[in-house]
Amino acid sequence: MAEATPRRRWALLAAWSVGVVALAALYGPALVRHAGRSLDPLVYNDDVRVLIFPFFHYSDPELFAHDAISDYYLAGLPEGYRILYYVAAKLSLAVALSKLLPYLLLAATVALLGLAARHVAGGVAGSVAGFGAAALTLGSALFLARMGGGLPRAFAYPLLAAAAAALALGKPRWLAGVVWFGAAFYPVVAVIAGLALALLLVLGPGDRGDAADWSLRRRAAFCGVTAAVAVVLILPAALRLRVWGRQLTPAAVAEYPEVGPGGRFFAEDRAPFPGFLESARRVARRAVMGAGERVLPAAAAWLRRGDGGRRRETALELLLVVAGIGSVRLAVARPEARRMLLLAAAAFAGHLAAGAVVPHLFLPQRYVQYPVPILAILLAATGFAGLAPHDTRRAGSIRAALVVAGNLGLIVVFGGRGSDEAGLTIAVSPDEAQVLRAIAALPKRAVVAGWPAGTLDDVPYVARRAVLLSFETHLPYHEGYTRLARKRMSALIDAYFATSPEPLLRLRDEFGVTDLLVDLDHLRRSPPGYFRPFDGEIRAALRRAEGRPFEVERQARVATAYAHGNSVLLDLSRLAPAP
Numbered sequence: 001m002a003e004a005t006p007r008r009r010w011a012l013l014a015a016w017s018v019g020v021v022a023l024a025a026l027y028g029p030a031l032v033r034h035a036g037r038s039l040d041p042l043v044y045n046d047d048v049r050v051l052i053f054p055f056f057h058y059s060d061p062e063l064f065a066h067d068a069i070s071d072y073y074l075a076g077l078p079e080g081y082r083i084l085y086y087v088a089a090k091l092s093l094a095v096a097l098s099k100l101l102p103y104l105l106l107a108a109t110v111a112l113l114g115l116a117a118r119h120v121a122g123g124v125a126g127s128v129a130g131f132g133a134a135a136l137t138l139g140s141a142l143f144l145a146r147m148g149g150g151l152p153r154a155f156a157y158p159l160l161a162a163a164a165a166a167l168a169l170g171k172p173r174w175l176a177g178v179v180w181f182g183a184a185f186y187p188v189v190a191v192i193a194g195l196a197l198a199l200l201l202v203l204g205p206g207d208r209g210d211a212a213d214w215s216l217r218r219r220a221a222f223c224g225v226t227a228a229v230a231v232v233l234i235l236p237a238a239l240r241l242r243v244w245g246r247q248l249t250p251a252a253v254a255e256y257p258e259v260g261p262g263g264r265f266f267a268e269d270r271a272p273f274p275g276f277l278e279s280a281r282r283v284a285r286r287a288v289m290g291a292g293e294r295v296l297p298a299a300a301a302w303l304r305r306g307d308g309g310r311r312r313e314t315a316l317e318l319l320l321v322v323a324g325i326g327s328v329r330l331a332v333a334r335p336e337a338r339r340m341l342l343l344a345a346a347a348f349a350g351h352l353a354a355g356a357v358v359p360h361l362f363l364p365q366r367y368v369q370y371p372v373p374i375l376a377i378l379l380a381a382t383g384f385a386g387l388a389p390h391d392t393r394r395a396g397s398i399r400a401a402l403v404v405a406g407n408l409g410l411i412v413v414f415g416g417r418g419s420d421e422a423g424l425t426i427a428v429s430p431d432e433a434q435v436l437r438a439i440a441a442l443p444k445r446a447v448v449a450g451w452p453a454g455t456l457d458d459v460p461y462v463a464r465r466a467v468l469l470s471f472e473t474h475l476p477y478h479e480g481y482t483r484l485a486r487k488r489m490s491a492l493i494d495a496y497f498a499t500s501p502e503p504l505l506r507l508r509d510e511f512g513v514t515d516l517l518v519d520l521d522h523l524r525r526s527p528p529g530y531f532r533p534f535d536g537e538i539r540a541a542l543r544r545a546e547g548r549p550f551e552v553e554r555q556a557r558v559a560t561a562y563a564h565g566n567s568v569l570l571d572l573s574r575l576a577p578a579p
Contacts, residue, residue, distance in 0.1 A: 012127075027138035029294050030418035031103070034144070037421060038099050042428035042462065045149030049426075049472045051077065052149065053460040058089035067466045069473050072481050075240035079233055080184025081152050099367060100341040101150030102423060105158045106143060110134045110287035112161035113377055119168040120336045121385040124400040132407030133381035139411070141291035141419035143285075143375055149421020155185040156370040160343070163193045164374055167339040170209015172200060183233035188350075188366045190230045195346035198223055200339060202207035207335045214419045235489050245479035247359055258476035258486075262530050265476075268365055268389040271358060276351045279368040285316055287373035288380050290416025316414050320376070323383030323406065330386030337386070342380060351430045359477070380410055428458060431565055435517070438562040438569060439463040442515060449492055449507060450517030451528050455567065468492060468513050471530075489534055496522070497541040498551040501578050508572040515561065516552065523550050554579075 037043050054070035056063045064070040074082070088097040111134075118130035137143055146156040159182050166174035175197045182189030201219040205212045211219060218532075250271035252259035259270060268274065289312075331337040351367035358364065384406030388399035428436065432455050439448055439462040449468035450456040457472045459465055469488045476482040491511055494503040496518070509512045522528045527542055529535060552570065556563075559574040 015127060023131075023134055023138060026135065026295070027418045030139075030420045033420035033422070034199075034418075034422070035103065037424050038102075040427075041095070042433060043424050044099075044427045044461070045151070045423050046150040046457075046472065047151055048098055049457050049461045049470070050468075050475075051151050052094060053464070054087075054462055055085045055089040058086055058467065059092045059094065060444065063464055064460075065167040065445060066422075068481075068484060069467070069469075070460075072244060072478075073214050073473070075244070076154055076237055076477075078185050078187060079184070079236050080181070081155075081186075093353060098150035101154055102147040105154050106137075108158040109143060109161045109469040110137050112158060112165045113137055113374065116168045116340065117163040117378055117381045119165070120330070120334070120340050121382040121399070122334060122336065123396050125212060125385045125396070126382075127399060128403045128407060129381040129385065132411065133377050135407070135415065136288055136290075136377050136380060138293070139290040139292075139415040139418055140287055140373075140377075141416075141422040142287050143422075144419065145422040146217050146369070148425070149259050152186045153370075155181070156189055157374065158373055159186065160192065160374045161195060163189070164340055164343055164378060167196060167200065167342055168336045170207075170211075170335070170339060171209045172197060172209065172222065175200065176222070179230050180233060181228050183230040187234055187434075190234070191350050191361060192343070192346045192367065192371055194223075194227060194230065196342045197226060199342045199345055203339075207338055209335075209339065209556060233321070241478060244481045245483075247478055248476055248482060250358060250442070254478075256476060256479075256482055258482060260532070262532040262535075263476070270350050271365055273355055273358075273364045276348055276364075276368060279365060280372045281317070281529075283368055283372045284320060284376035285313060287376040288320065288410065288414065289313075289316060290411075290414055291419040291422065292416040293333045295415045295417060296412045312414070319406070319410065319414075320380060322387070323380050326383035326386030326402075327379045328386065330382065331363070333386070333390050337382070340404065342372055344375050347437050363374050381407060398471060414488070426458070428462065431567075432458065434564050435463075435562070435567050435569070436463045438564070439465055439515070439517070446514045447512050448515045448517060449511075449513040451496065451519060452489070452524060452530075453520075453528070456517060468507075468511060486533075489530070490537060493537050493541050496552065497538075497545050499545050499548040500551055501555070501575055504551060504555065504572060504575055508575070514572060516572060518552050518556070518568045518570065520553070520566045520568060523553060 003579070012203060043539050050073060054064060054074045057065065057070060083093055085097065088094045110357040113133040114130035117133035118126040120126070121129040143157055147157065155355070159178050163175060163178045165378060166172075166178060175193055178193040179197060180191050182193055200208060200222060201211055201214070208214070214222070248256055248259050250259065258264045261270075263270070327337065327341070331341055347367050350361070351364045354361040354367055355364040384402040385399045387402050388395055435455055439459055442448070442465055444465075447466045447468060448456070448459055452469045452474060453471040456467055457470045459467050469485055469492065474489070476485070490512060491503070491507055495507040495516070504516070507516065527538065530538060555570055555575055556568050558576045559570045559572070560568055561571040
């Protein structure tokens with residue numbers, strides 16, 4: 001018996017080594033290609049154009065000085081995230097960090113999900129389930145897509161995977177740590193993990209893990225201290241945002257059409273929000289469905305033949321239903337599985353609460369987008385263990401065989417070898433790159449205006465120059481910022497379609513714009529659109545200009561600082577007077 005433990009340890013080490021090598025062989029090539037794409041400075045996640053560029057001011061104080069847009073987005077960032085990127089920016093490493101973080105956080109998510117799955121299923125079945133959870137996560141495009149850019153949301157998956165592991169192991173102190181890290185990096189996680197902690201501590205002694213012998217008073221105090229620390233971590237951002245006025249709720253749509261239908265938000269990000277179960281079904285399927293090259297192309301091709309992939313989706317949903325039934329049976333037998341299901345209850349409760357007080361607990365869909373993929377991977381990897389009988393001598397062997405068969409089916413038939421472009425949603429074209437280089441050559445305190453879409457969206461991040469307004473930064477969350485953006489957009493519309501110099505002079509003298517980027521196609525062939533309430537203003541400006549020459553075309557003869565294709569950059573300090 002003395003020699004059995006070392007042998008078992010060596011056997012486990014060998015098995016895990018083989019598993020790591022297999023994962024590297026299956027999913028490493030796509031990750032390497034993904035990293036190669038990410039190294040290109042002109043390939044990046046679209047939302048870095050909102051949340052990363054404000055940190056450039058800490059690398060060079062002349063950049064974005066007194067810029068209201070960067071001030072607003074910096075104000076709302078969670079405190080831990082602000083500090084992390086502040087330090088990186090001081091070392092001129094903000095962009096490098098945003099490109100590196102997704103891979104570090106993906107690795108953490110894979111390891112924590114493997115750990116959680118191993119303890120939920122237990123024994124040999126647990127080791128197989130851990131491998132399956134890691135493989136399904138690496139093969140999915142969803143995780144890396146949401147981690148792209150190293151934004152606050154990138155921390156959601158690893159932190160929720162840590163919450164799942166803490167629940168499986170019965171570690172309330174670890175779970176409290178997840179609450180605090182969530183508050184510091186992505187507060188939605190703090191809400192979900194906090195609810196899961198409260199649910200854990202009201203379970204019976206046999207299910208509370210390390211808190212089995214805690215008194216009711218101690219459990220209540222522990223929850224209270226955890227919540228208090230989380231509030232302290234969240235409070236600075238809340239206080240900074242107070243200067244921007246009240247948050248806009250769905251009830252404000254009459255006064256602020258920007259938040260309603262036809263406004264700035266996509267359907268899933270505005271009321272009425274889809275129900276939890278409806279959204280969870282779609283997100284779970286996407287989380288488990290593999291991306292990129294198929295692990296077994298022939299099986300995948302047969303499932304997709306003739307119906308546009310519906311057969312494959314239906315078959316996957318059936319397998320997930322079977323795994324879900326197994327998870328319920330496993331929860332009856334194992335406290336680890338029961339505790340893990342608390343994460344589902346916490347996500348559902350968070351979704352209900354967020355829907356009742358939109359947007360004060362963030363959008364309800366965030367309580368689906370982040371916890372459901374974690375749960376889907378764990379249920380898929382461990383659920384088949386619950387289908388084994390619990391009262392036979394060979395239950396362990398049967399459980400392991402079922403987990404092997406279930407995970408192998410999911411990985412081979414539905415799995416992919418990973419995406420090489422997930423989260424890398426923007427690739428700047430050569431023509432746009434030329435325009436951005438010209439803007440980057442402007443003085444550091446330049447303020448560029450232009451139609452707030454397309455090239456202008458990329459100016460703050462790529463060219464590192466302030467803009468009057470861009471579509472990416474035009475998000476109507478707070479009343480003060482929404483009014484500021486509305487005032488700027490109205491002035492831009494007047495200047496863009498002006499037939500006299502006055503609106504251009506106002507843009508320069510009142511709003512501090514130094515340069516105006518014009519797409520001549522907007523004036524000659526295809527007038528641009530926008531969202532409510534500005535679409536009406538655009539139509540009115542075009543009616544006023546009908547039959548008359550546009551002022552920007554006249555000014556282009558004397559004020560052009562740069563021209564490429566249909567793009568013209570006007571230096572507003574060189575405007576000619578009215579004829």
